[in-house]
Amino acid sequence: MLSGWFILLLSTAYLAVLFAVARFGDARADAGKSIISANVYALSLAVYCTSWTFYGSVGRASSGGLSFLTIYIGPTLMLMMTGIILKMIRISKVHRITSIADFIASRYGKSQLLAGLVTVIAVVGVIPYIALQLKAIAASLDVLLLEGEADFLPWWLDSTFLIAALLAVFTILFGTRHLDATERHEGMVAAVAFESVIKLLAFLAVGLFVTYGMFGGLADVFQRAAASPELERLLHLDASRAGTWTAMILLSGLAIIFLPRQFQIIVVENVDESHLKRAVWLFPLYLLLINIFVLPLALGGLLHFHGQAFNADTFVLTLPLARGAEALALLVFIGGLSAATGMVIVETIALSTMVCNDLVMPWLLRSSGLGASKDVSRLLISIRRAAIAVILLLGYIYFRAAGEAYALVGIGLISFAAVAQFAPAMFGGMYWKQGTRAGAVAGLSGGFVVWIYTLLLPSFAKSGWIGNGFVEDGLFGVSALKAQALLGLSGLDEISHCLWWSLLTNLGLYILVSLNSRPDAVEAGQAERFVDVFRHSAQETDHRTWRGRASIDELVSLLERFLGVARARQQLMLYARGRGAVSWQKLPADADFVHFAEAQLTGAIGSASARVMVSSVAQEEEIGLEEVLDILDEATQVRAYSRELEAKSNELEQATAELRAVNERLRELDKMKDDFISTVTHELRTPLTSIRALSEMLHEDPKLELTDRRRFLGIIVGETERLTRLINQILDMAKLESGRAEWTSTEVDLGDVVRESMAALGQLFRDKNVALTAALPDRCPPVLADRDRLTQVMINLLSNAVKFVPGGSGKVHVSIHANAQRLQVEVADNGPGLTGEECSVIFEKFRQGGNTMTDKPQGTGLGLPISRQIVEYFGGNLWVESVPGEGANFIFTVPLTAPEEPQGDKKHGS
Amino acid sequence: MKQSSPARQRLTSLALLGLPLLTYPILSLPVGMWAGMPADYIYLFGVWAGLIVLAARVAEKKA
Numbered sequence: 001m002l003s004g005w006f007i008l009l010l011s012t013a014y015l016a017v018l019f020a021v022a023r024f025g026d027a028r029a030d031a032g033k034s035i036i037s038a039n040v041y042a043l044s045l046a047v048y049c050t051s052w053t054f055y056g057s058v059g060r061a062s063s064g065g066l067s068f069l070t071i072y073i074g075p076t077l078m079l080m081m082t083g084i085i086l087k088m089i090r091i092s093k094v095h096r097i098t099s100i101a102d103f104i105a106s107r108y109g110k111s112q113l114l115a116g117l118v119t120v121i122a123v124v125g126v127i128p129y130i131a132l133q134l135k136a137i138a139a140s141l142d143v144l145l146l147e148g149e150a151d152f153l154p155w156w157l158d159s160t161f162l163i164a165a166l167l168a169v170f171t172i173l174f175g176t177r178h179l180d181a182t183e184r185h186e187g188m189v190a191a192v193a194f195e196s197v198i199k200l201l202a203f204l205a206v207g208l209f210v211t212y213g214m215f216g217g218l219a220d221v222f223q224r225a226a227a228s229p230e231l232e233r234l235l236h237l238d239a240s241r242a243g244t245w246t247a248m249i250l251l252s253g254l255a256i257i258f259l260p261r262q263f264q265i266i267v268v269e270n271v272d273e274s275h276l277k278r279a280v281w282l283f284p285l286y287l288l289l290i291n292i293f294v295l296p297l298a299l300g301g302l303l304h305f306h307g308q309a310f311n312a313d314t315f316v317l318t319l320p321l322a323r324g325a326e327a328l329a330l331l332v333f334i335g336g337l338s339a340a341t342g343m344v345i346v347e348t349i350a351l352s353t354m355v356c357n358d359l360v361m362p363w364l365l366r367s368s369g370l371g372a373s374k375d376v377s378r379l380l381i382s383i384r385r386a387a388i389a390v391i392l393l394l395g396y397i398y399f400r401a402a403g404e405a406y407a408l409v410g411i412g413l414i415s416f417a418a419v420a421q422f423a424p425a426m427f428g429g430m431y432w433k434q435g436t437r438a439g440a441v442a443g444l445s446g447g448f449v450v451w452i453y454t455l456l457l458p459s460f461a462k463s464g465w466i467g468n469g470f471v472e473d474g475l476f477g478v479s480a481l482k483a484q485a486l487l488g489l490s491g492l493d494e495i496s497h498c499l500w501w502s503l504l505t506n507l508g509l510y511i512l513v514s515l516n517s518r519p520d521a522v523e524a525g526q527a528e529r530f531v532d533v534f535r536h537s538a539q540e541t542d543h544r545t546w547r548g549r550a551s552i553d554e555l556v557s558l559l560e561r562f563l564g565v566a567r568a569r570q571q572l573m574l575y576a577r578g579r580g581a582v583s584w585q586k587l588p589a590d591a592d593f594v595h596f597a598e599a600q601l602t603g604a605i606g607s608a609s610a611r612v613m614v615s616s617v618a619q620e621e622e623i624g625l626e627e628v629l630d631i632l633d634e635a636t637q638v639r640a641y642s643r644e645l646e647a648k649s650n651e652l653e654q655a656t657a658e659l660r661a662v663n664e665r666l667r668e669l670d671k672m673k674d675d676f677i678s679t680v681t682h683e684l685r686t687p688l689t690s691i692r693a694l695s696e697m698l699h700e701d702p703k704l705e706l707t708d709r710r711r712f713l714g715i716i717v718g719e720t721e722r723l724t725r726l727i728n729q730i731l732d733m734a735k736l737e738s739g740r741a742e743w744t745s746t747e748v749d750l751g752d753v754v755r756e757s758m759a760a761l762g763q764l765f766r767d768k769n770v771a772l773t774a775a776l777p778d779r780c781p782p783v784l785a786d787r788d789r790l791t792q793v794m795i796n797l798l799s800n801a802v803k804f805v806p807g808g809s810g811k812v813h814v815s816i817h818a819n820a821q822r823l824q825v826e827v828a829d830n831g832p833g834l835t836g837e838e839c840s841v842i843f844e845k846f847r848q849g850g851n852t853m854t855d856k857p858q859g860t861g862l863g864l865p866i867s868r869q870i871v872e873y874f875g876g877n878l879w880v881e882s883v884p885g886e887g888a889n890f891i892f893t894v895p896l897t898a899p900e901e902p903q904g905d906k907k908h909g910s
Numbered sequence: 911m912k913q914s915s916p917a918r919q920r921l922t923s924l925a926l927l928g929l930p931l932l933t934y935p936i937l938s939l940p941v942g943m944w945a946g947m948p949a950d951y952i953y954l955f956g957v958w959a960g961l962i963v964l965a966a967r968v969a970e971k972k973a
Contacts, residue, residue: 066950066951066954069954073928073932073954073958076928076958076961076962077925077928077929077932078925080921080922080924080925080928080961080965081921081922081925082917082918082921082922083918083922086918218947219945219946219947222943222946222947222948222951223946226943226948235948235950235951236941236948236949236950237937237938237950239934239937239938242933242934242935242937242938245933245934245937246933246934249929249932249933277917277969277970278969278970280921280965280969281962281963281965281966281969281970282966284958284961284962284965285962285966288955288958288959288962292955295951
């Protein structure tokens with residue numbers, strides 16, 4: 001037994017939990033730690049699933065089969081058009097837009113007329129939808145209470161009215177708690193996300209209970225339905241209704257972004273654009289999950305209640321109750337309450353913002369009803385609260401007038417068709433710069449009138465509230481004017497019929513009038529900023545399209561009146577800090593400041609009213625249409641130039657880096673040159689010193705013995721020879737390095753070169769008593785090289801060897817090996833050998849083996865570097881392999897002429 | 911932002927792919943019962959789930 005009071009208590013407790021969640025969300029937002037994550041954002045989008053989804057889908061499925069799914073497929077597809085949604089979000093952020101009415105009004109020149117028109121359409125269009133929620137809660141209460149006390153309320157109190165009143169109070173507490181009307185409602189979003197989870201869980205619970213508890217699973221439900229001739233048709237789509245199917249997808253696709261509450265949640269409450277990435281799949285997944293059991297539930301209800309009176313809209317409650325599962329029924333009731341309250345809260349908050357900003361404010365401003373009141377921000381909140389109450393009251397009246405005649409889904413679709421009227425003005429506004437205010441007004445009013453005539457009024461007529469002559473026979477008896485068969489167009493269901501005619505009228509008028517009217521300067525500027533929102537950065541051009549005089553004090557007092565003193569001061573401080581000023585009193589009243597003020601006001605009272613208020617205190621100079629367009633155009637060009645500049649400066653940086661590297665290398669070379677000169681002069685000075693010393697002795701001492709004289713002269717001759725050799729080698733080295741050396745390339749037999757060199761130095765070896773042996777092939781493959789130069793290398797290696805081996809026991813062995821690509825010549829000795837370090841050092845200029853500090857230098861230190869240069873010139877290598885104490889093995893290679901072309905015939909440095 | 915991001919283009923093309931798959935005339939192709947369930951039911955939820963999986967993969971891929 002469910003007591004009415006118990007249900008009331010439970011509902012109140014649930015609403016209190018919601019309130020706590022919202023409180024928590026707000027507190028976290030105030031503390032700067034937003035709880036709005038990508039998941040919360042995606043879940044809050046599920047405010048789309050109202051009691052229509054929760055109760056109505058099952059009702060729809062029990063008469064129309066799978067056709068209920070169109071309402072969820074449309075949003076899935078629309079949400080994937082992330083480009084469109086992202087653009088809406090970006091535009092709204094840049095222009096501080098807080099409602100769909102503001103969006104359209106702002107785009108078409110901040111027009112008050114347009115803002116009011118959109119608001120009227122939204123309010124009138126959405127009221128049936130709110131009535132739907134009231135009807136759903138009332139119906140669900142009736143079902144629960146049927147079990148208990150039928151009338152726990154006094155006779156004079158209608159339960160639906162009570163629900164409406166409760167919801168109004170709750171929404172007022174919920175959405176307009178803050179005095180500032182500009183900020184996002186993070187608490188509300190958190191509560192809506194929480195509700196979304198509850199309603200999904202409740203629906204899945206009842207779905208599982210019926211499918212698996214009352215029946216034997218999905219397949220069982222379907223098979224039992226297939227066995228019944230009445231239900232069999234519900235299992236399959238009706239191809240004859242293909243047109244309706246597509247129309248519903250279009251309609252719901254538009255509704256997901258244009259319903260005031262969806263615009264509020266998707267666009268206005270969006271904290272971070274990247275959250276969209278989660279929503280694009282999580283929200284469709286939510287829709288899929290909540291729909292899986294709809295058809296099984298409908299079939300289960302029809303099977304279970306076969307032959308009894310039933311209301312298919314409440315199957316989700318009556319089925320568990322039929323099995324006595326009261327707890328589950330209560331959970332479902334709470335789920336349904338979630339669905340309804342979530343929708344009502346967000347929808348009425350969105351609508352009340354629009355009513356306040358776009359209907360009441362303009363009227364107050366015009367009638368100077370504001371007077372000299374100091375702080376209007378409190379008034380704003382009061383207006384919003386009153387608007388919420390009035391909207392819910394209107395919903396209740398519609399419910400009384402027409403609610404009984406329709407199933408839940410039928411009422412909801414009427415609202416969908418109304419908000420679809422925003423599509424041409426919205427899409428045109430975002431993608432078509434030529435769309436004008438006149439076109440938008442014409443299109444919207446045309447479409448709205450058609451909607452009223454073909455859908456809203458017939459819904460009244462159906463419930464007998466007004467006569468239905470215009471539906472049956474046409475207005476004034478003209479059959480072409482039959483409300484649901486205009487110009488004889490029949491065969492469509494009423495929604496498709498209305499959608500077709502209203503969108504045709506709307507789009508046609510929008511395009512025709514737009515093409516035949518000219519926008520004014522403000523409008524053209526806004527068109528540019530909306531369509532190219534990704535190209536114009538936030539306020540780059542705003543302050544250039546405004547010229548005039550303003551006073552800081554007046555603007556500040558304006559802000560204080562509409563935002564409240566505390567909040568206005570806070571925003572001013574932030575703004576001043578952003579511009580690098582100590583306090584806002586010091587700021588100039590320039591275009592930038594005026595724009596800041598207007599943006600702040602836009603957040604509070606909408607773009608149209610904000611513009612009126614700002615121009616009431618600032619004398620704006622008229623700027624012509626052409627000039628505005630020029631400025632915006634120029635701004636775009638400036639951006640292009642700055643991009644070019646950036647590219648240029650990147651290039652410059654690169655060039656600078658290259659120059660720096662080259663400079664570094666030059667410095668290194670310079671240092672090497674200095675080192676070289678100081679080494680050379682040192683090397684030259686050593687023999688010169690000894691020549692000079694001996695010459696002086698000969699010169700100063702005439703009585704020197706002949707044997708001493710001969711010995712001294714011998715040394716002098718030797719040192720002079722060394723000097724000559726040194727100078728020759730330096731010259732040679734210089735020639736090689738500068739590339740001015742002369743080369744002649746002929747085919748050379750390396751074996752001959754080695755034999756000749758050995759013969760030339762034979763005497764030297766014999767003098768020192770060093771054994772010179774060789775292992776040479778008779779004929780070597782020819783190499784292309786300079787014979788004299790190779791001889792020079794060979795002689796250098798041999799003379800080095802003989803220099804370092806010990807006299808008497810010294811051995812030097814020369815050998816040649818050939819392989820496919822090159823000839824390899826080895827000169828091995830049994831001298832002291834070289835350490836690993838020395839192996840590389842001896843190929844540097846003026847570096848010699850042995851300790852040069854203590855031993856007398858035995859060579860010039862240029863032989864090996866020159867030899868290496870020569871060998872490398874011919875494409876070979878020269879290196880040494882050595883183990884200290886066991887002799888050294890000098891090896892060089894020369895590539896063979898064949899198979900590849902040798903490098904030898906090209907002139908070095910040419 | 912001169913060009914649409916690749917993820918956005920992929921998602922939009924998913925929507926454009928889903929539209930014909932979830933409307934007539936392709937929708938009239940599944941008939942009868944599949945594995946004891948209505949073919950239409952399986953087909954609609956199958957395509958829908960497929961779109962969601964693809965969208966999730968595109969959207970959650972690290973750029």
